[in-house]
Amino acid sequence: MKLFHxxxxxxxxxxxxxxxxxxxxxxxxxSKTCKTNxxxxxxxxxxxxxxxxxxxxxxxxxxxxxLGIYAFNPTVSLSDQNLIDETLKTTLQALYSAxxxxxxxxxxxxxxxxxxxxxxxxxxxxxxxxxxxKRQTIHLQVVRLKINQKDVLAGFVYxxxxxxxxxxxxxxxxGGGNGDAxxxxxxxxxxxxxxxxxETPGGPPRGxx
Numbered sequence: 496m497k498l499f500h501x502x503x504x505x506x507x508x509x510x511x512x513x514x515x516x517x518x519x520x521x522x523x524x525x526s527k528t529c530k531t532n533x534x535x536x537x538x539x540x541x542x543x544x545x546x547x548x549x550x551x552x553x554x555x556x557x558x559x560x561x562l563g564i565y566a567f568n569p570t571v572s573l574s575d576q577n578l579i580d581e582t583l584k585t586t587l588q589a590l591y592s593a594x595x596x597x598x599x600x601x602x603x604x605x606x607x608x609x610x611x612x613x614x615x616x617x618x619x620x621x622x623x624x625x626x627x628x629k630r631q632t633i634h635l636q637v638v639r640l641k642i643n644q645k646d647v648l649a650g651f652v653y654x655x656x657x658x659x660x661x662x663x664x665x666x667x668x669x670g671g672g673n674g675d676a677x678x679x680x681x682x683x684x685x686x687x688x689x690x691x692x693x694e695t696p697g698g699p700p701r702g703x704x
Contacts, residue, residue, distance in 0.1 A: 529544065529555075530553065531551055531566050531567050531568045531647070532570050533645065534566070534568040534642075534647060534687060536686040537686050538555075539564065539679065539682055539686065541557055542555035542556060542557050542564065542679075543555060543557075545563070545590060546585075546589065551567065551568070551569070551570065552565060552566070552567045552589075553565060553566045553567070554586050554589040554590065556590055557675075560653075561653060561654060562653035562676045562679060563586065563590045563651065563652045563653065564649070564650070564651050564679050564680060565585075565648075565649065565650055565651075565652070566647060566648065566683060566687060567581065567582040567585075567647070567648045567649075568645055568646065569646060575618075575639075578639075578648055579637060580595060582650075583595045583637075586650075586652060587652070590652065591626075593626055593631075597626050598624030598625060598626050599624065599625045599626075600623070601622065601623055601668070602622055603621040603670055604621070604670055605621040605634075605636065605671070605672055612638045612681065612684055613638070613640060613684050613685075613688055613690060615640040615641055615642050615647075615690075616638055616639065617640065618639040619636070619637060619639065620636075621634070621635065621636045621637075622634075622635055622637075624665075625665035626661075629657070630657055630659065630661045631654060631661055632655045632657070632664050632665040633652055633654050634655050634673070634676075635650055635651065635652040635653075636650050636651050636652075636676070636680060637650040638680070638684065640684070640688065642688060649683055649684050649687060650680065651673075651676040651680045653673060
């Protein structure tokens with residue numbers, strides 16, 4: 496009787512372990528590939544996917560470092576401004592439940608003189624935004640890529656300050672980088688383009704080749 500009981504317990508734990516491992520493999524297979532329309536790439540590690548399946552903009556958020564990344568490959572030709580508007584509208588809504596027009600924006604000189612993020616890069620810019628209603632100041636970087644005649648916009652965004660000091664922080668912004676955000680964007684671009692990082696991660700653009 497004791498032998499039968501032991502065998503039963505052993506079979507139960509064996510089935511349990513197979514079930515857990517099977518679920519882990521299933522979850523891994525479901526989350527390993529991300530996409531924006533016709534562009535597929537390996538999902539960045541450590542990020543929670545925030546994109547709504549009904550739209551075409553990839554948006555993800557790193558809870559630990561409190562930063563978001565995004566990418567968009569439009570299915571139709573868009574002007575530069577429409578491409579940016581479509582990307583940031585979806586991104587800010589997904590991450591902060593806010594609209595691009597809810598922010599007052601000003602240009603930031605971060606990364607403008609630091610070389611290129613990728614050999615496919617055609618343009619880039621950085622901005623700082625202040626949302627009066629949310630009392631929030633954010634910083635974002637946008638990089639435009641051209642890959643096999645396909646337009647791709649990729650970037651990062653993170654909160655600089657919230658609360659009563661947010662507006663003065665915005666007004667007095669003198670620039671400044673975020674190593675985690677830079678590294679996350681470089682990793683995202685490398686996953687999209689297939690390029691490899693050529694220098695030590697961290698800091699401003701390091702050049703993918």
